[in-house]
Amino acid sequence: MSAGSGSASRPRAAARRNPDAFFVLDTRSLGRRPGTMQEFHRTVTTKDRIGLDLIAIPKGSDVELDLRLQAVSEGVLITGTVAASTEGECTRCLEPFTGEVELDLTELFAYPDSATEQTTEDDEVHRLVDDTIDLEPVIIDAIGLELPLQPLCSPDCAGLCAECGVRMAIAGSDHGHEILDPRWAGLAKFATESPGTGGPDAGAADPDH
Structure with missing residues:
Protein backbone atom coordinates (compact mmCIF):
# COMPACT_ATOMS: atom_id res chain seq x y z
CA MET A 1 0.00 0.00 0.00
CA SER A 2 1.44 3.36 -0.97
CA ALA A 3 1.91 6.16 1.49
CA GLY A 4 -1.23 8.18 2.10
CA SER A 5 -3.62 5.48 0.84
CA GLY A 6 -4.87 4.34 4.24
CA SER A 7 -8.07 5.31 6.02
CA ALA A 8 -6.34 8.11 7.91
CA SER A 9 -5.68 9.91 4.63
CA ARG A 10 -9.25 9.77 3.35
CA PRO A 11 -10.54 12.90 5.13
CA ARG A 12 -7.62 14.93 3.75
CA ALA A 13 -8.20 13.56 0.23
CA ALA A 14 -11.93 14.17 0.49
CA ALA A 15 -11.30 17.74 1.66
CA ARG A 16 -9.63 18.48 -1.66
CA ARG A 17 -12.68 17.47 -3.70
CA ASN A 18 -14.56 20.12 -5.60
CA PRO A 19 -17.69 21.02 -3.58
CA ASP A 20 -21.05 20.87 -5.33
CA ALA A 21 -19.73 19.26 -8.54
CA PHE A 22 -20.02 15.84 -10.14
CA PHE A 23 -21.32 13.50 -7.36
CA VAL A 24 -20.22 15.85 -4.55
CA LEU A 25 -22.96 17.77 -2.72
CA ASP A 26 -22.39 20.96 -0.73
CA THR A 27 -24.58 20.93 2.39
CA ARG A 28 -23.66 24.33 3.85
CA SER A 29 -26.94 25.92 2.77
CA LEU A 30 -28.86 23.07 4.44
CA GLY A 31 -27.55 23.84 7.92
CA ARG A 32 -27.71 21.43 10.84
CA ARG A 33 -31.11 22.12 12.34
CA PRO A 34 -32.86 18.71 12.49
CA GLY A 35 -35.79 18.52 10.13
CA THR A 36 -34.43 21.00 7.58
CA MET A 37 -34.80 19.62 4.05
CA GLN A 38 -33.69 20.47 0.53
CA GLU A 39 -34.68 19.02 -2.83
CA PHE A 40 -31.72 18.24 -5.05
CA HIS A 41 -31.69 17.51 -8.79
CA ARG A 42 -28.60 17.07 -10.94
CA THR A 43 -27.47 15.35 -14.12
CA VAL A 44 -23.96 13.95 -13.80
CA THR A 45 -21.88 12.67 -16.72
CA THR A 46 -19.88 9.64 -15.67
CA LYS A 47 -16.11 9.79 -15.93
CA ASP A 48 -15.78 6.01 -15.70
CA ARG A 49 -17.82 2.90 -16.39
CA ILE A 50 -20.02 1.96 -13.40
CA GLY A 51 -21.32 -1.57 -12.96
CA LEU A 52 -20.43 -5.20 -13.54
CA ASP A 53 -18.45 -7.11 -16.15
CA LEU A 54 -21.44 -7.91 -18.39
CA ILE A 55 -23.64 -4.88 -17.75
CA ALA A 56 -22.89 -1.33 -16.66
CA ILE A 57 -23.53 2.38 -17.04
CA PRO A 58 -21.06 3.29 -19.81
CA LYS A 59 -18.43 5.96 -19.43
CA GLY A 60 -19.79 9.33 -20.57
CA SER A 61 -23.41 8.49 -19.70
CA ASP A 62 -25.84 10.81 -17.92
CA VAL A 63 -26.86 9.82 -14.39
CA GLU A 64 -30.00 11.54 -13.11
CA LEU A 65 -30.01 12.35 -9.38
CA ASP A 66 -33.39 13.15 -7.83
CA LEU A 67 -32.69 13.45 -4.13
CA ARG A 68 -33.84 14.93 -0.84
CA LEU A 69 -31.32 16.08 1.77
CA GLN A 70 -32.57 16.14 5.35
CA ALA A 71 -30.64 17.34 8.39
CA VAL A 72 -30.95 14.94 11.35
CA SER A 73 -29.26 14.94 14.74
CA GLU A 74 -26.37 12.73 13.63
CA GLY A 75 -25.81 13.95 10.10
CA VAL A 76 -27.51 14.36 6.74
CA LEU A 77 -29.94 11.74 5.49
CA ILE A 78 -30.01 11.30 1.70
CA THR A 79 -33.10 9.75 0.08
CA GLY A 80 -34.26 9.62 -3.52
CA THR A 81 -33.59 7.94 -6.83
CA VAL A 82 -30.66 7.48 -9.19
CA ALA A 83 -31.38 6.62 -12.85
CA ALA A 84 -29.21 5.97 -15.89
CA SER A 85 -28.98 4.04 -19.15
CA THR A 86 -27.07 0.76 -19.25
CA GLU A 87 -25.31 -1.36 -21.86
CA GLY A 88 -24.79 -5.08 -21.49
CA GLU A 89 -24.19 -8.43 -23.13
CA CYS A 90 -26.88 -11.10 -22.92
CA THR A 91 -25.66 -14.22 -21.13
CA ARG A 92 -27.92 -16.46 -23.27
CA CYS A 93 -27.50 -15.19 -26.83
CA LEU A 94 -24.31 -13.11 -26.30
CA GLU A 95 -25.82 -10.13 -28.15
CA PRO A 96 -25.31 -6.53 -26.91
CA PHE A 97 -28.36 -4.71 -25.57
CA THR A 98 -29.30 -1.48 -23.84
CA GLY A 99 -31.54 -0.84 -20.88
CA GLU A 100 -32.27 1.39 -17.90
CA VAL A 101 -31.47 1.18 -14.22
CA GLU A 102 -33.22 3.10 -11.45
CA LEU A 103 -32.53 2.57 -7.78
CA ASP A 104 -33.80 4.01 -4.52
CA LEU A 105 -31.13 5.56 -2.36
CA THR A 106 -31.21 5.93 1.44
CA GLU A 107 -27.94 6.82 3.12
CA LEU A 108 -26.85 8.63 6.27
CA PHE A 109 -23.73 10.80 6.20
CA ALA A 110 -22.53 11.44 9.74
CA TYR A 111 -21.31 14.78 11.06
CA PRO A 112 -17.60 14.75 12.01
CA ASP A 113 -18.36 15.51 15.68
CA SER A 114 -21.41 13.25 16.05
CA ALA A 115 -21.74 10.20 18.29
CA THR A 116 -22.26 8.09 15.15
CA GLU A 117 -18.97 9.27 13.67
CA GLN A 118 -17.08 8.65 16.91
CA THR A 119 -18.47 5.17 17.58
CA THR A 120 -18.35 3.59 14.12
CA GLU A 121 -15.55 2.31 11.89
CA ASP A 122 -14.68 4.03 8.62
CA ASP A 123 -16.44 1.39 6.51
CA GLU A 124 -19.59 1.27 8.64
CA VAL A 125 -21.00 4.71 7.89
CA HIS A 126 -20.30 7.50 5.43
CA ARG A 127 -19.16 10.88 6.71
CA LEU A 128 -19.41 14.54 5.77
CA VAL A 129 -16.07 16.20 5.03
CA ASP A 130 -15.95 20.00 5.12
CA ASP A 131 -19.76 20.08 4.84
CA THR A 132 -19.67 18.05 1.60
CA ILE A 133 -21.08 14.64 0.71
CA ASP A 134 -19.44 12.43 -1.91
CA LEU A 135 -22.12 10.17 -3.37
CA GLU A 136 -19.86 8.42 -5.88
CA PRO A 137 -18.84 5.40 -3.72
CA VAL A 138 -22.44 5.01 -2.54
CA ILE A 139 -23.77 5.01 -6.10
CA ILE A 140 -21.06 2.62 -7.33
CA ASP A 141 -21.92 0.12 -4.59
CA ALA A 142 -25.67 0.49 -5.10
CA ILE A 143 -25.46 0.06 -8.88
CA GLY A 144 -23.31 -3.05 -8.44
CA LEU A 145 -25.96 -4.60 -6.21
CA GLU A 146 -28.87 -3.53 -8.42
CA LEU A 147 -27.60 -4.85 -11.76
CA PRO A 148 -28.06 -8.58 -12.55
CA LEU A 149 -25.04 -10.89 -12.51
CA GLN A 150 -26.50 -12.72 -15.53
CA PRO A 151 -28.14 -10.02 -17.68
CA LEU A 152 -30.61 -10.93 -20.42
CA CYS A 153 -31.61 -8.98 -23.52
CA SER A 154 -35.20 -10.05 -22.74
CA PRO A 155 -36.73 -12.30 -20.09
CA ASP A 156 -37.79 -14.85 -22.73
CA CYS A 157 -34.51 -14.90 -24.69
CA ALA A 158 -34.17 -18.37 -26.22
CA GLY A 159 -30.39 -18.17 -26.41
CA LEU A 160 -28.31 -20.01 -29.01
CA CYS A 161 -28.90 -23.28 -30.82
CA ALA A 162 -26.93 -25.96 -28.98
CA GLU A 163 -26.05 -27.65 -32.28
CA CYS A 164 -24.97 -24.81 -34.59
CA GLY A 165 -24.79 -21.74 -32.35
CA VAL A 166 -27.24 -19.59 -34.32
CA ARG A 167 -29.43 -17.17 -32.34
Missing part, protein backbone atom coordinates in the same frame (compact mmCIF):
# COMPACT_ATOMS: atom_id res chain seq x y z
CA MET A 168 -32.80 -18.81 -31.86
CA ALA A 169 -34.48 -15.40 -32.17
CA ILE A 170 -33.53 -15.28 -35.86
CA ALA A 171 -33.40 -19.00 -36.62
CA GLY A 172 -37.12 -19.41 -37.24
CA SER A 173 -39.69 -21.73 -35.71
CA ASP A 174 -38.75 -24.62 -38.04
CA HIS A 175 -35.06 -24.55 -37.10
CA GLY A 176 -33.77 -27.93 -35.98
CA HIS A 177 -31.18 -30.62 -36.45
CA GLU A 178 -31.65 -34.33 -37.07
CA ILE A 179 -30.09 -36.18 -34.18
CA LEU A 180 -28.80 -39.57 -35.35
CA ASP A 181 -28.59 -42.43 -32.88
CA PRO A 182 -24.83 -43.15 -32.55
CA ARG A 183 -25.58 -46.87 -32.96
CA TRP A 184 -26.54 -46.14 -36.59
CA ALA A 185 -23.67 -43.76 -37.33
CA GLY A 186 -21.60 -46.44 -39.13
CA LEU A 187 -24.50 -47.41 -41.38
CA ALA A 188 -25.15 -43.75 -42.25
CA LYS A 189 -21.52 -43.29 -43.25
CA PHE A 190 -21.68 -46.43 -45.42
CA ALA A 191 -24.81 -45.12 -47.13
CA THR A 192 -23.25 -41.77 -48.01
CA GLU A 193 -20.12 -43.40 -49.40
CA SER A 194 -22.16 -45.89 -51.53
CA PRO A 195 -24.84 -44.12 -53.58
CA GLY A 196 -25.59 -47.39 -55.43
CA THR A 197 -26.55 -50.74 -54.07
CA GLY A 198 -23.10 -51.66 -52.93
CA GLY A 199 -19.87 -50.12 -51.70
CA PRO A 200 -17.38 -48.25 -53.89
CA ASP A 201 -15.51 -51.55 -54.70
CA ALA A 202 -18.61 -53.59 -55.44
CA GLY A 203 -17.83 -53.81 -59.17
CA ALA A 204 -14.27 -55.08 -58.57
CA ALA A 205 -15.62 -57.91 -56.42
CA ASP A 206 -17.80 -59.28 -59.30
CA PRO A 207 -15.98 -62.40 -60.74
CA ASP A 208 -17.73 -61.96 -64.11
CA HIS A 209 -15.87 -58.61 -64.77
Whole structure:
Protein backbone atom coordinates (compact mmCIF):
# COMPACT_ATOMS: atom_id res chain seq x y z
CA MET A 1 0.00 0.00 0.00
CA SER A 2 1.44 3.36 -0.97
CA ALA A 3 1.91 6.16 1.49
CA GLY A 4 -1.23 8.18 2.10
CA SER A 5 -3.62 5.48 0.84
CA GLY A 6 -4.87 4.34 4.24
CA SER A 7 -8.07 5.31 6.02
CA ALA A 8 -6.34 8.11 7.91
CA SER A 9 -5.68 9.91 4.63
CA ARG A 10 -9.25 9.77 3.35
CA PRO A 11 -10.54 12.90 5.13
CA ARG A 12 -7.62 14.93 3.75
CA ALA A 13 -8.20 13.56 0.23
CA ALA A 14 -11.93 14.17 0.49
CA ALA A 15 -11.30 17.74 1.66
CA ARG A 16 -9.63 18.48 -1.66
CA ARG A 17 -12.68 17.47 -3.70
CA ASN A 18 -14.56 20.12 -5.60
CA PRO A 19 -17.69 21.02 -3.58
CA ASP A 20 -21.05 20.87 -5.33
CA ALA A 21 -19.73 19.26 -8.54
CA PHE A 22 -20.02 15.84 -10.14
CA PHE A 23 -21.32 13.50 -7.36
CA VAL A 24 -20.22 15.85 -4.55
CA LEU A 25 -22.96 17.77 -2.72
CA ASP A 26 -22.39 20.96 -0.73
CA THR A 27 -24.58 20.93 2.39
CA ARG A 28 -23.66 24.33 3.85
CA SER A 29 -26.94 25.92 2.77
CA LEU A 30 -28.86 23.07 4.44
CA GLY A 31 -27.55 23.84 7.92
CA ARG A 32 -27.71 21.43 10.84
CA ARG A 33 -31.11 22.12 12.34
CA PRO A 34 -32.86 18.71 12.49
CA GLY A 35 -35.79 18.52 10.13
CA THR A 36 -34.43 21.00 7.58
CA MET A 37 -34.80 19.62 4.05
CA GLN A 38 -33.69 20.47 0.53
CA GLU A 39 -34.68 19.02 -2.83
CA PHE A 40 -31.72 18.24 -5.05
CA HIS A 41 -31.69 17.51 -8.79
CA ARG A 42 -28.60 17.07 -10.94
CA THR A 43 -27.47 15.35 -14.12
CA VAL A 44 -23.96 13.95 -13.80
CA THR A 45 -21.88 12.67 -16.72
CA THR A 46 -19.88 9.64 -15.67
CA LYS A 47 -16.11 9.79 -15.93
CA ASP A 48 -15.78 6.01 -15.70
CA ARG A 49 -17.82 2.90 -16.39
CA ILE A 50 -20.02 1.96 -13.40
CA GLY A 51 -21.32 -1.57 -12.96
CA LEU A 52 -20.43 -5.20 -13.54
CA ASP A 53 -18.45 -7.11 -16.15
CA LEU A 54 -21.44 -7.91 -18.39
CA ILE A 55 -23.64 -4.88 -17.75
CA ALA A 56 -22.89 -1.33 -16.66
CA ILE A 57 -23.53 2.38 -17.04
CA PRO A 58 -21.06 3.29 -19.81
CA LYS A 59 -18.43 5.96 -19.43
CA GLY A 60 -19.79 9.33 -20.57
CA SER A 61 -23.41 8.49 -19.70
CA ASP A 62 -25.84 10.81 -17.92
CA VAL A 63 -26.86 9.82 -14.39
CA GLU A 64 -30.00 11.54 -13.11
CA LEU A 65 -30.01 12.35 -9.38
CA ASP A 66 -33.39 13.15 -7.83
CA LEU A 67 -32.69 13.45 -4.13
CA ARG A 68 -33.84 14.93 -0.84
CA LEU A 69 -31.32 16.08 1.77
CA GLN A 70 -32.57 16.14 5.35
CA ALA A 71 -30.64 17.34 8.39
CA VAL A 72 -30.95 14.94 11.35
CA SER A 73 -29.26 14.94 14.74
CA GLU A 74 -26.37 12.73 13.63
CA GLY A 75 -25.81 13.95 10.10
CA VAL A 76 -27.51 14.36 6.74
CA LEU A 77 -29.94 11.74 5.49
CA ILE A 78 -30.01 11.30 1.70
CA THR A 79 -33.10 9.75 0.08
CA GLY A 80 -34.26 9.62 -3.52
CA THR A 81 -33.59 7.94 -6.83
CA VAL A 82 -30.66 7.48 -9.19
CA ALA A 83 -31.38 6.62 -12.85
CA ALA A 84 -29.21 5.97 -15.89
CA SER A 85 -28.98 4.04 -19.15
CA THR A 86 -27.07 0.76 -19.25
CA GLU A 87 -25.31 -1.36 -21.86
CA GLY A 88 -24.79 -5.08 -21.49
CA GLU A 89 -24.19 -8.43 -23.13
CA CYS A 90 -26.88 -11.10 -22.92
CA THR A 91 -25.66 -14.22 -21.13
CA ARG A 92 -27.92 -16.46 -23.27
CA CYS A 93 -27.50 -15.19 -26.83
CA LEU A 94 -24.31 -13.11 -26.30
CA GLU A 95 -25.82 -10.13 -28.15
CA PRO A 96 -25.31 -6.53 -26.91
CA PHE A 97 -28.36 -4.71 -25.57
CA THR A 98 -29.30 -1.48 -23.84
CA GLY A 99 -31.54 -0.84 -20.88
CA GLU A 100 -32.27 1.39 -17.90
CA VAL A 101 -31.47 1.18 -14.22
CA GLU A 102 -33.22 3.10 -11.45
CA LEU A 103 -32.53 2.57 -7.78
CA ASP A 104 -33.80 4.01 -4.52
CA LEU A 105 -31.13 5.56 -2.36
CA THR A 106 -31.21 5.93 1.44
CA GLU A 107 -27.94 6.82 3.12
CA LEU A 108 -26.85 8.63 6.27
CA PHE A 109 -23.73 10.80 6.20
CA ALA A 110 -22.53 11.44 9.74
CA TYR A 111 -21.31 14.78 11.06
CA PRO A 112 -17.60 14.75 12.01
CA ASP A 113 -18.36 15.51 15.68
CA SER A 114 -21.41 13.25 16.05
CA ALA A 115 -21.74 10.20 18.29
CA THR A 116 -22.26 8.09 15.15
CA GLU A 117 -18.97 9.27 13.67
CA GLN A 118 -17.08 8.65 16.91
CA THR A 119 -18.47 5.17 17.58
CA THR A 120 -18.35 3.59 14.12
CA GLU A 121 -15.55 2.31 11.89
CA ASP A 122 -14.68 4.03 8.62
CA ASP A 123 -16.44 1.39 6.51
CA GLU A 124 -19.59 1.27 8.64
CA VAL A 125 -21.00 4.71 7.89
CA HIS A 126 -20.30 7.50 5.43
CA ARG A 127 -19.16 10.88 6.71
CA LEU A 128 -19.41 14.54 5.77
CA VAL A 129 -16.07 16.20 5.03
CA ASP A 130 -15.95 20.00 5.12
CA ASP A 131 -19.76 20.08 4.84
CA THR A 132 -19.67 18.05 1.60
CA ILE A 133 -21.08 14.64 0.71
CA ASP A 134 -19.44 12.43 -1.91
CA LEU A 135 -22.12 10.17 -3.37
CA GLU A 136 -19.86 8.42 -5.88
CA PRO A 137 -18.84 5.40 -3.72
CA VAL A 138 -22.44 5.01 -2.54
CA ILE A 139 -23.77 5.01 -6.10
CA ILE A 140 -21.06 2.62 -7.33
CA ASP A 141 -21.92 0.12 -4.59
CA ALA A 142 -25.67 0.49 -5.10
CA ILE A 143 -25.46 0.06 -8.88
CA GLY A 144 -23.31 -3.05 -8.44
CA LEU A 145 -25.96 -4.60 -6.21
CA GLU A 146 -28.87 -3.53 -8.42
CA LEU A 147 -27.60 -4.85 -11.76
CA PRO A 148 -28.06 -8.58 -12.55
CA LEU A 149 -25.04 -10.89 -12.51
CA GLN A 150 -26.50 -12.72 -15.53
CA PRO A 151 -28.14 -10.02 -17.68
CA LEU A 152 -30.61 -10.93 -20.42
CA CYS A 153 -31.61 -8.98 -23.52
CA SER A 154 -35.20 -10.05 -22.74
CA PRO A 155 -36.73 -12.30 -20.09
CA ASP A 156 -37.79 -14.85 -22.73
CA CYS A 157 -34.51 -14.90 -24.69
CA ALA A 158 -34.17 -18.37 -26.22
CA GLY A 159 -30.39 -18.17 -26.41
CA LEU A 160 -28.31 -20.01 -29.01
CA CYS A 161 -28.90 -23.28 -30.82
CA ALA A 162 -26.93 -25.96 -28.98
CA GLU A 163 -26.05 -27.65 -32.28
CA CYS A 164 -24.97 -24.81 -34.59
CA GLY A 165 -24.79 -21.74 -32.35
CA VAL A 166 -27.24 -19.59 -34.32
CA ARG A 167 -29.43 -17.17 -32.34
CA MET A 168 -32.80 -18.81 -31.86
CA ALA A 169 -34.48 -15.40 -32.17
CA ILE A 170 -33.53 -15.28 -35.86
CA ALA A 171 -33.40 -19.00 -36.62
CA GLY A 172 -37.12 -19.41 -37.24
CA SER A 173 -39.69 -21.73 -35.71
CA ASP A 174 -38.75 -24.62 -38.04
CA HIS A 175 -35.06 -24.55 -37.10
CA GLY A 176 -33.77 -27.93 -35.98
CA HIS A 177 -31.18 -30.62 -36.45
CA GLU A 178 -31.65 -34.33 -37.07
CA ILE A 179 -30.09 -36.18 -34.18
CA LEU A 180 -28.80 -39.57 -35.35
CA ASP A 181 -28.59 -42.43 -32.88
CA PRO A 182 -24.83 -43.15 -32.55
CA ARG A 183 -25.58 -46.87 -32.96
CA TRP A 184 -26.54 -46.14 -36.59
CA ALA A 185 -23.67 -43.76 -37.33
CA GLY A 186 -21.60 -46.44 -39.13
CA LEU A 187 -24.50 -47.41 -41.38
CA ALA A 188 -25.15 -43.75 -42.25
CA LYS A 189 -21.52 -43.29 -43.25
CA PHE A 190 -21.68 -46.43 -45.42
CA ALA A 191 -24.81 -45.12 -47.13
CA THR A 192 -23.25 -41.77 -48.01
CA GLU A 193 -20.12 -43.40 -49.40
CA SER A 194 -22.16 -45.89 -51.53
CA PRO A 195 -24.84 -44.12 -53.58
CA GLY A 196 -25.59 -47.39 -55.43
CA THR A 197 -26.55 -50.74 -54.07
CA GLY A 198 -23.10 -51.66 -52.93
CA GLY A 199 -19.87 -50.12 -51.70
CA PRO A 200 -17.38 -48.25 -53.89
CA ASP A 201 -15.51 -51.55 -54.70
CA ALA A 202 -18.61 -53.59 -55.44
CA GLY A 203 -17.83 -53.81 -59.17
CA ALA A 204 -14.27 -55.08 -58.57
CA ALA A 205 -15.62 -57.91 -56.42
CA ASP A 206 -17.80 -59.28 -59.30
CA PRO A 207 -15.98 -62.40 -60.74
CA ASP A 208 -17.73 -61.96 -64.11
CA HIS A 209 -15.87 -58.61 -64.77
